[in-house]
Amino acid sequence: MDLERQKQAPLYKAIESFRRQRVVPFDVPGHKRGRGNKELVDFLGIKCVEIDVNSMKALDNLCHPVSVIKEAEELAADAFGAKHAFMMVGGTTSAVQSMVLTACKRGEKIIMPRNVHKSAINALILCGAIPVYIDPKVDTKLGIPLGMEIADVKKAIAENPDAKAIMINNPSYYGICSDLKTIVDLAHQNNMLALVDEAHGTHLYFGEGLPMNAMTAGADMAAISMHKSGGSLTQSSILLVGEGIDEGYVSNIVNLTQTTSASYLLLGSLDISRRNLALKGKESFGKVCDMAAYAREEINEIDGFYAFGSELINGSSVYDFDITKLVINTRGIGLTGIEVYDLLREEYDIQMEFGDLSNVLAYVSIGDRIQEIERLAGALNDIARLYSKPTGDFFCAEYVTPIVKATPQEAFYAPKEKLPIESTIGRICGESVMCYPPGIPILAPGEIITSDILDYIKTAKEKGCSMQGPASEDITELLVLK
Amino acid sequence: MSSNPMEFWFEEMHTNNVKMAIRVNKHLYSDTSEFQRIDVFESPEFGKFLTSNGNVIFSEQEEFTYDEMIVHVPMAVHPDVKRVLVIGGGDGGVARELSHYKEIEVIDIAEPDKMFVDVCRKYFPDNAIGLEDVRVRLYYEDGLRFLRKCKDKYDLIINDATDPTGHEAGLFTKEFYGNCFKALHDDGIMVYQHGSPFFDEDEENCRAMHRKAVKSFPVMKVYQAHIPTCPSGYWLFGFASKKYHPLRDFDPKKWEERGIKTWYYTTHLHSGAFMLPKYVEDMLKEEENAN
Structure with missing residues (x-):
């Protein structure tokens, strides 16, 4: 990374200079710097609405960048150590989908962990590729999915040598990392692309002492949620491209579904955030790590809460752990994570990122201060008491090993019918059945329903697991392909 | 010609539509700590006064009001206070009033901002003298953090923090009241600054505080004082207690016998301070019934 060069923010500068030019707008958007929508100006402020403008010569065009957006993307690529970077305005969902659509076509296979994000499955519905799932190991005590083990990846590759790509989560929502480098190498040795969903991993590129990032591991593409740990506006994201990929083709793929009227609020925020990360990231994430470590220490002093950390690392299913993720297991006080999440929100005015049956997740970031950590620890202490x-x-x-009979695309478009669950054995499922904990699908559209799976659903339900996804809430019925 | 050679004023917005101004002779100090910007001014009317992020925290001419009200009211109710925790209070005014009581054995002060204490020591020695009492133990620590480790430890907790929106926001929350409850003995009392109820913007904070405190303590009463530099000049305090009632368990005779010299507090005023205007009573009742 060229630090001197990273001091520039060409797109941000161009927007600021445009603001001063007082150009008369005879183009969209129709609010014309807010004049046509006074309430919008009152709501967002003039500084915001006056730069809500359309692509124009001075501000470049995201569909085919030639000037300031191109420069901003080159700087982003340099900052992340990638061959090319695409600024994205459709969330990391669009970045993940662009990776899948770039890697495989209809009928081609892609290897992915079973707990892959919904955006990847939706991409398979769009392109018609076939998923090959890998068992993410489960920590049954904490109730969370872990990472992929190398032996399972090797097995999937051996059984599916024709697969086009492997997708990897790095890190997971819970901070769990797989052995990224080995998986990327295995993919390349077998002529497969390595695609990395790094929605929760922007900081891995800038902080110290954090797990390995995708570009360092030699991955071909990575989807980066800049708006999560990177500090940019919600919905802005970056798609990174490595050496083995033709960015011209990726650009075509991105433009299939991306808007032709990209928001300059989002793009400008990406340019500013990239500069901050490059220049101050090491220091900022050092503070985040310290705060998370302090919070973990203080919370672990409270009887009944367990904020887990690097001690989970086991060399395989937990190859590494992202210490900025503050996940608190709540089973020790006899409450579910969802109950603690609700108590924090309703009684203590604290909004958590996420609550599942056994954990709550506090998102600790560059915007936090130690005072807020004290509040969280104080509130958890009070919850434990009361x-x-x-x-x-x-x-x-x-884990239940799925049998994929139809692609997600075929299942999505096929005519379906609703049947009582006991008479669905041998049929192809038309909807998803997720089981919490640990939040891994038991069935996905296109998979065959077996008696083993029905027994499993019955047992899990009896033991208090929560089943989500099917239209029939108590799962007495399932949607199947006709 | 005015006695002041120039128009030099400190201004504080009390709401978007109401502003207070104090003529200033000198700007004595300005610096920014990890927590706040601190300024000290000298003025003809209020003497020296200290501001945090542009809001007056106390002035020489009126600090006696809240330091006396926040200390003597609970001390005249609780029959035997031995251990006191002061949250905030790094200026020493509260400790100074507490030091009049011989039965007190420990005065712990948890104040996160060392710069604040240093500034008070330098510019407000009449307050800071309270910090010199041998029973005082000063901890430069966040109040919530300090409290988390305390269980059944104090007879009285005084929350001297004033601003529910600034760096002390954590001291106006349910977790704070809950952690105080835990840190107190079975007959413990907590008193705190309850804000001003008059302007709309302050009213919501005032309501929220009462809502949280009522849920946390069996006895919860509000009392009042007149403080010129605070918004609308009218200020409330909260009296939250596990056992003692501020009027029924009030022992004026015993307090009079102590012979403590005051400028604001009297035993007559003690009872009167709990008699609130109708609009305040209604507001508090609404929050109590909301539970």
């Missing part, structure tokens, strides 16, 4: 219950049995579902 709301603790005897700890009951805790059951966490394990």
